[in-house]
Amino acid sequence: MRGASLxxxxxxxxxxxDQLDALEREDFDLLPGDVYVRASLRTYASYLGLDxxxxxxxxxxxxxxxxxxxPPAKLGPVERMIxxxxxxxxxxxxxxxxxxxxxxxxxxxxxxxxxxAPPKALIPADxxxxxxxxxxxxxxxxxxxDVVIGSDADGAKASYSLRPGETLTLVALExxxxxxxxxxLVEVSLNGTPATEGVPGSPHTYRFRLGDGGQSSSNG
Numbered sequence: 031m032r033g034a035s036l037x038x039x040x041x042x043x044x045x046x047x048d049q050l051d052a053l054e055r056e057d058f059d060l061l062p063g064d065v066y067v068r069a070s071l072r073t074y075a076s077y078l079g080l081d082x083x084x085x086x087x088x089x090x091x092x093x094x095x096x097x098x099x100x101p102p103a104k105l106g107p108v109e110r111m112i113x114x115x116x117x118x119x120x121x122x123x124x125x126x127x128x129x130x131x132x133x134x135x136x137x138x139x140x141x142x143x144x145x146x147a148p149p150k151a152l153i154p155a156d157x158x159x160x161x162x163x164x165x166x167x168x169x170x171x172x173x174x175x176d177v178v179i180g181s182d183a184d185g186a187k188a189s190y191s192l193r194p195g196e197t198l199t200l201v202a203l204e205x206x207x208x209x210x211x212x213x214x215l216v217e218v219s220l221n222g223t224p225a226t227e228g229v230p231g232s233p234h235t236y237r238f239r240l241g242d243g244g245q246s247s248s249n250g
Contacts, residue, residue: 031078032078032079036050036051036054039074039077042077043073043074043077045070045073045074048060049061049070050074053067053070053071053074058089058093064093067089068086068089068090071085071086071089072085072086165203165240166201166202166203166240167200167201167202167203167204167205167206167220167221167238167239167240168199168200168201168220168221169199169200169201169206169208169218169219169220169221169225169236169238170197170198170199170200170218170219171192171197171198171199171200171208171210171216171217171218172195172196172197172198172216172217172218173192173193173194173195173196173197173198173215173216174194174214174215174216174217175194175212175215176191176192176193176194176215177191177192177210177211177212177215177216178190178191178192178210178211179191179192179198179208179209179210179211179216180208180209181200181206181207181208181209182206182207182208183200183201183202183205183206184202184203184204184205184206192216202238202240203240204239204240205237205238205239205240206236206237206238206239207235207236207237207238208235208236209233209234209235209236210228210233210234210236211233212230212231212232212233213226213227213228213229213230213231213232213233213234214228214229214230214231215230218236220238
């Protein structure tokens with residue numbers, strides 16, 4: 031329609047004449063790859079004044095169409111004999127494999143039954159394992175409300191301010207002393223045993239020594 035020859039188009043688009051001829055004849059297998067075909071089509075379409083997107087889209091739809099596989103050809107007598115022989119060989123292999131697996135499972139079951147179970151271990155009923163004593167003084171203080179605590183653990187002094195629901199753990203190796211500003215605002219446990227004491231509304235001092243059975247005394 032433009033009256034341009036392939037030579038002129040090749041000069042203007044910088045594509046070879048044989049490549050333009052392949053595009054004209056839609057013989058895309060002669061071109062080096064799908065990406066090159068798409069780029070060449072866009073270049074040539076723009077040169078001819080066509081919509082490059084439509085041309086590229088038409089090619090993409092054509093390239094994506096999968097050619098259906100040809101119908102299987104009829105088997106001749108020799109081919110049918112070979113196919114039947116292969117089927118019989120596959121069936122024979124499957125039968126042998128299944129029989130082998132069955133024999134292995136039977137043999138394993140017989141061996142398992144023949145083995146005697148090991149005798150049960152006898153645990154003397156009158157022997158109990160003593161629970162080891164905790165070698166430390168471990169006190170847990172749970173605050174019911176705002177409370178101030180001053181502690182002395184083996185000579186190391188500290189002060190704490192607890193808010194409602196907060197927990198404080200105090201640990202000592204020999205002796206532990208701590209004072210709460212209000213005995214009614216805390217819950218105290220010694221090595222897991224409840225040890226809350228004191229009069230609500232008054233300060234209370236707890237004193238613990240290792241091996242004294244968790245005794246405490248008050249100076250308030």
